[in-house]
Amino acid sequence: MLLATRLALEEINDQGGIAGRRIELVTADFDVTVPSAVRAAFTELVEQEVDALTSGYIGPQDVAHEIAADYGCPYLHAATLDSMVSRVAEDPERYGGIFQVCPSDTRYGPGFVRFLTSLRDSGAWRPESDRLMAVQGIWPLGDLGRSEMAAAVEAGGWTLETVSEVGMSDDAWQRTARQVRAAAPAAVLVGHYFMPGSLAFLRELLADGPPILPYLLYTPSIPSFREELGPLSDGLLWATVTGTYSDHLGRSFAARFRSLHGVSPGRSHAGIAYDRARMIAGAWSQVDDPRDHRRVAKAVRTTIHRGVNGAYYLADPGQAALAYPELTPDPSIGQAHLVYQIQDGHQRILSPTPYSDGRFRLPPWYGTGGREGDAPRPARTGTP
Template identity: 55%
Template sequence: MKHDDHDDFAVLVGARGSITSVEAGRPDAVPDGVLEAAGRLAATGHGDTQARFVWVGDAASERYLVTVDVHGSGPRRTADVSGRQAFQLPFGITVRELDVLSLVAIGATNTEIAGRLFLSTRTVTTHVDRIMRKLGVSHRTSAAVIAAEEGLIRLPFPGGEDGFDALRLGRQLSGRDAAPGPATEVISWPRLTRTPLVVGAALPLRGWAAADGIEMARATQLAVEEINARGGIDGRLLSMEIMDVDIMDVDSVRRTFTELTERDVDVITSGYVPYQDVAHDIVADSGIPYLHAATMAAMERRVLDDPVRHARIFQVCPSDRHYAPRFVEEMTALRDRGEWVPSSDRLAVVMSPWAMDLQASPTDLGVAEAARLAERHGWALELVQPMDHSITTWAGVAERIVHSEPAAVMLGHYLVDGTAAFLEAFHRAPSDTLVYSIYAPSVPAFREQLGARAEGLLWATVTGTYSDPLARAFVAKYTSRFGVKPGRSHAGIAYDRVRLAASAWSQVANPRDRGAVAIELRHSAVRGVNGAYWFDNDSQTALSYTNRTMDPSLAQAHLVFQIQDGRQRILSPTPYADTVFRPQPWLTRTAGTRLAAS
């Protein structure tokens, strides 16, 4: 929750607890109790005294994260005091849990805490369990160490000052820690091993999309291993919670995302899920930052309609509504440059059965915009809906295309099996139709299944792995680690998702402050192997170059590939292209025109 700058403060306080100068904020914003505590620290401390605590006053707005630094010596000691208003406390703990944690930090038992706070022992036990879950620890001692290290001690001390001299803050305030000298006691704290930051991932490891899901899992693992090899995030290593999900089963989607939220992971990631609306609802309720790669304009609209509820949900790839317009633009460019001789002025878009399933989140390939764009460029756009009453198989779709012979057809289908089935049927007796697919050929299994029959195919993706040095380094590391090359889309984006989360965690004061992490995710631009990620827009969706911006440093290029000599080559856009168009072998008019020209 956003706080107003004028509620924060930075002041200089003398040994008598009075403000001697104001660096930021209003002097009347500083609670009297904070001034008193700072004065006591200045009066009794020494030049290297620093203290951190949470001040909780009577009003709900009077909650501050306070830092006090004492400078000077003798009567000239002063204290720099800064306070940030905290509508939400670190780790998501409540004020009552802060009371309990402060008493845990001095070694009080549950029974002792209950007596001091006038609670039942059972209630205190519940609070302690919740605190340890939020802190990610399993022992009271670890919780006590975190409380002391992170300044999670409440002032005024809950239940009175008795016993708080066990903490350095208590001794500082009482004057018992006034100056350095011979050690009179040794406080031996166990070494704290910071709890790992957990990347939760809902991925299809079996079924239709398993080839993609396995790539996503491997790329996630690779990114985690690389970050851990460099020491993690501020001493915290990363770990993974990867859960198998049947993306075509709404009950499986509901179970998987519910369990991930209940495991209290630090970020949730996923690939494409037809029932994305179900995932959105579950994650929104949890407050866990969510990085998903479902290319759905419908999910953009969901965030736009309720930005507060979905403030921590980010779509890490541009939306599906760019696919059909990009198809029209590419066909127009090939025609106008004379690289392709169309057989007619008609273009066709085949809608995926997934897109037509009204029980799932609707897929929008941008057909309406493509139709308007086609008309401006002298095309007529035809929409083909497979699996209706007249077409029951992908072979039937291919037969219709061969019979009607549009100049070009876009297969608006994401999965390998359907796209491969169309091409196998089309190749039996192809028409003079340029074939252009989306996404499915990015998966290595596609070319393994089709072999030479994939040669010449054009295909596009709103998020693809580039061919630049950064991407080539990723491909080399992935290949070395797993013995196979990654595909050209979701492996890269799964790798980038972990790095996006890690970048945000490394920039915030507390990586388990989910609100702060979400704010950092929104406002930072990060360059990955699939392009640039920048979510500072109303739908918190990655931008598309060149569809939504002409600045490639803030967007992901909508890449058009062609399979040439068995390799994936980038045809457009500039500056990422590394090849030129080759006419597909079955395009008779184009081949004849080139032969005549030669």
Template identity: 50%
Template sequence: MSPSPSPVVHEIVLTSDGALSTVRGVGADVATGRLEGLVEMARRAGRLAGHHELSFFWRDDDLRVVFATVRSLGHESRTSLSWVDDVEVPHGITQRELDVVTLLVGGLSNAQIAARLWTSVRTVTTHVERVLAKLGVSSRAGAAAVAVEESLLVLPLPGGPEGFERLLIGILSTPEPDDDVPPPLVHRPPEPPRSGRRSVRRPILLGCAFPVTGEIAEDGVEMVRASQLAIDEINARGGISGRPVRLVNVDLDIKSSVSVARAFDDLAGQDVDAMVSGYLDDQRVAHEIAAEHQAPYLHAATLDSMVRLVEDNPGRYGNVFQICPSDTNYGPGFVSTMSFLRDSGQLPARSRSLAVVRGHWKLGDLGLEQAVALADRQGWSIDYLADDVSGAEAWREHGRRVAALAPAAVMIGSYFVEETAQFVRAFQDDPAPTALYALYAPSIPRFRMEMGPAAEGLLWATTTGTYSDAVARRFTQRYRDTWAVSPGRSHAGIAYDRVRLLASAWARADSPRDFASVNESLRQGVHRGVNGAYSFASAGQSALAYPLATPDPSIAMAHLVFQIQDNRQRIVYPSPYTEATFRRPEWWPRG
């Protein structure tokens, strides 16, 4: 294994009057253009009496960080400025924690730090606790001492130099009012004419927790691509009041609470302006960190338990929005679909029996109690109910059992491709004339690729699916033109809509950093996207399901049921979104 290459050290030397004397290091002459503030700080050091040396992290206007050292022997001597690009902060300290520990050096209280960082005292308290743990100290003074000793300081000072006037970092951060404008370090061509759009100092950061490796990487990559497509379209129109939007994604294992916590801590540490995620096993972890950060958090976890959490404690979770209806719609939706297909003559009325096989999903609730009651009212009986199924062999075993019982239909309660595929394959080894009704997993293109002809005739439902209307077709075509593949029929669409929802709220709010104003904007009105209509007027701030929660499709998202026909996804329920009728699966026994 070859050793890692040594970092490139850039250096410039300034004369006693601040003029450029020497440039060393590949790219230093280019980099200084974006580090003019850092160079000016070195000039101030050169004007001070006595010897001064200071090492620190410098964050430029594009949020890129370098580690710099300024050395000056006095106001009649030369000053050296050196820096290294793309460095990691020691001890696993995040960018936001670096802000906090820098302000601890100035002796600021949590309330004063919160005011400078535009966040809550509660959030700062959490950051301070994490800083102490990472540095292995027990007090704020100890953290400040380590920060000075190990140069865990970031400049420009977060919130400005006020209050740091007696410290070197404050002195060097304070512009001198009678300074002459220095000559440029390098020759630059004349600037092009400026547009009417104001200059941008900081992009709006969209913090995403999407898995791009592991079991559901394909789904996560779709979320990233669809989000980036929406961002590119927004930025092409000038961004949000002239400010571009930038996507920041942190990979994670959605089934690991530790990984989820690490990802959301990372996003909070980067001080993102909004957080978004798909579905997570331990959604509560994400809720807690998002609540501390206070920026809008839009997730698609489809968990009624999380909606109730927001409803019961709006003061803490008022920034959390579930942009799809809850999982409790799945059970009643299954029964309602079977009743519609039976009553319309599309499903043979040969049996009154239904079956449900549900996998393991922390905090999940497929509305099975409601489904049992609804089935009884509509002339069905749920005679086979398997819960908390886990492992490939267990899924295969239940597939064989359901085939032997031959109910009219079975709901395969798993969101994952492999679990659903195991059940279907085992069932089809000796199939019965039973309608197979899956949840979400077949929305992922890989499902049809792996299953091949065995997927034909399979029904599947989603609380948030991409429609087949003109709005959705235009999105699908733009996605295909951009990424050279077609999107799935669920989370790609919702990821695209989510960015547009946020963009609209940012544009209407007083400022993207005024989180309370952005959250209030999200609660107002109805947004029509490619996955339906989004309304967060309810106390739980969750999208509504049509027709299960409301008879009005203009304010809700249709609980779509697809059937795979000729390797295509065709909507068979509910009206007015149907585009095909139920087709008898080829694997049903003849006769």
């Protein structure tokens, strides 16, 4: 995130900054899972009288919200938490300067089921069972869209078992992987946003046992994820509600990032960081005084921004980006809920159109069960 923000600010400052003034970046490191650390970091930034706040994932996101609301400057975060979107919608006077620059995590659960249903019904995947599993780490404000996921499970003719509040340690995720392997579902949603636990889970799950499709969230977007997992990463499915597209804008961003930093950007939060820096700079350029926080927030709210991660329309009551195609059929005002597969070391977008640049392949480690069929399997509805 930091490298992408620096790229955006370098480009903006090279063009004259904002009304001739350069934009400076102030940072604060903290443990995103500890409320006291979040409070200390945000207090440190506020005491430096910054003109905008930004952040990625934070577990105790409510702590950051309250400090930002008290301070009053625009705050652009990417916590993907529907509970925080609701907080903004319920009290726009207090939280009117807070924006979630991505859709919420409630898209992930139903998206997992619908994608696998489509994959099964197309004949591209022949699962050995009608069971799905979802495992979720400790993320107190997260949801993953459980109620909508249950409806999608019933409509698709699946059954679903969930495992909640898996701890942060590698041991906890290894134990959970053994539990999943023993249950032998057709596929498992790994609802965890941290790389160590995700890697521990996958290494244990794929070490032995029946063919199970793991479907991860976000973590495979990090370039070092593939390096750490090695050949086992080939064929992995993963999703994000805000990912960098493979179009001209996305490729150009990646090329400029590599030119400046000598490494490739990830496929999610790097794009968010770049886009939100561009968004807040654009809002500052529309007002006479960048410290007029209400006018700057209004500019963020009323301007549609097309970035490398899609379109940012933040004028809904909760001031969060819209998911395409679930929350809007119009991709010009939404961010695509992207499903990727790692293929031969490359990230390929499988869904949705028009952003896909690849087709599903069975992972090389998947085994003989679930092999691609000769004909599509007919759709099924109802409970099994």
